[in-house]
Amino acid sequence: MATADVVPDATPMPRHQHLIVTVYGLYARNQDGTFAVADLIQLLGDLGVESAGVRSSVSRLKKRGVLVSLKRDGLAAYKLSPDLEDIFTAGDERIFSPRRAKKGDAWLLASFSVPESQRHLRHKLRSILTRAGCGQVSPGLWIAPGNLAHEVEQQFDRAGLMDYVDLFKATHLTETHIREKVGQWWDLPSLEALYQEFVERHQPILQRWEQLEANEPESTDLLRQAFADYVPMVTQWRRLPYMDPGLPEEYLPANWHGLAAQELFAKMHALLGPKARRYAMSIVGAN
Template sequence: MTSERAAATVLDDIDARPGSTASLLRTLVGLFLRPLGGWISAADLVALAGDLGIESAAARTGIARLKQKGLLIAERSGPIGYRLNPAAISMLERGDRRIFRMREMTDADTWCLVSFSIPESARSIRHQLRRRLHWIGAGVVSPALWICPGHLQAEALQILEELDARRWATLFQASAPVVAGSLVEAAAQWWDLAALRAEHLAFQESLTTLPDDPFAAYVQLIDRWRVLPYTDPGLPPSMLPADWPGRRSFDEFARLSAHLAGAAEEHVRARVGGRAHVA
């Protein structure tokens, strides 16, 4: 393992389509490698992928891509295997907080405004900044002024640092926005609430097609859910339509994940044959 690879920023794959080989493998790694001590044999990882319906050849190709993206590092510990890149830990921990403890704002919570002016010579950075701000759930007040919940300020700062764009941006903490119309109308302009609603309803519908096997059901549940806690900022009820489906989505996710997690962990313990421990 080179020091450059260990120090490199490892990002979540926001383009991996839920249910795809790439997305399922990333979810599998994110859920279980840390409790396993950070290392797993190649054979066990391929076997677990097979339990998700991924054929061996596709699994090996997908694992190689995770290695190329920096999430995994090839490491022999007796058998050939893979170690979780230490540089990925903070990304995965941040994901845990989002996925398992989705926050809903109240009217008393603060906001973070991100104002930036990036020169045309750095337009690729500007594009990446907007893309990653969208990924953490920020809304667009104007092309160069974005808004997100105040508790996401640290994530916004981290994005700016990673893109070397900090010198072009100023962050403000703010109380409730004062708008010309209603806050519900403003939220619908700043965020694509229609698309978010559709994502919530699609997630709820997908729960009817989870596999019977607890391990496969648990991994697929996390995989189908993991994008929503990022793209949905958890706006306060005062800024949302009365029939907003977000709370039901989280409640259903929390119920099912609590029901399936134990059996899924037991399955992984059995697969690794006692060579590691899943907490």
């Protein structure tokens, strides 16, 4: 049962570094954030990554401060940077428990002003707002559903930029134009294309597993295949909830693929997640 049989060739697989970050985020925190190098190479090998590619990608992640090297039981190992733990914890909620606002909920407004002498900070501010899923009303005014307020505030506080930002909860008073405005504030066609790509890649994989589930006995090979299907799926998915602010359904285009993609992710997470975890723990817990 080869993953390539059901994955369209036109859609590229996630980059090696992204796969490694996903594996650490899913499984390393049960191991004090640490994987022996040999275990990491085996797990990434099950995802089709050669050992040289693993070592090269780990080296890049180390330079970026994502991973730190150490010895565990006398063996070479890499640990997730402790500075990133709160980021991964916040990511768990955004990725696995996405929230969708309701019509009539308050909006978050973020206004920032940066002195000309510190204009280099403007790009950093815009990057944080974009990564949080905010839309741009004007160069210095951004908007998002109000339920993102705490997360946005945390990101600015973590970056030491709260002195430049004012956050407000607000009500939109010209409700009749809101759907048109939402299409101006967010690049929904680009996001729709990413969701459609996710569905096209992973829907056949889910269908294959649903056919197998009823009569396939659990084996090491089955768990390994679940791991090989699940980790790339999570890797492709995990950036989408950050790009999608969780707008009310009433403000979204008709036949929005984001809703189908979210349902697909939930089904694959429930079906493959436990199997993939059992396989990963059988490798990293063996030493």
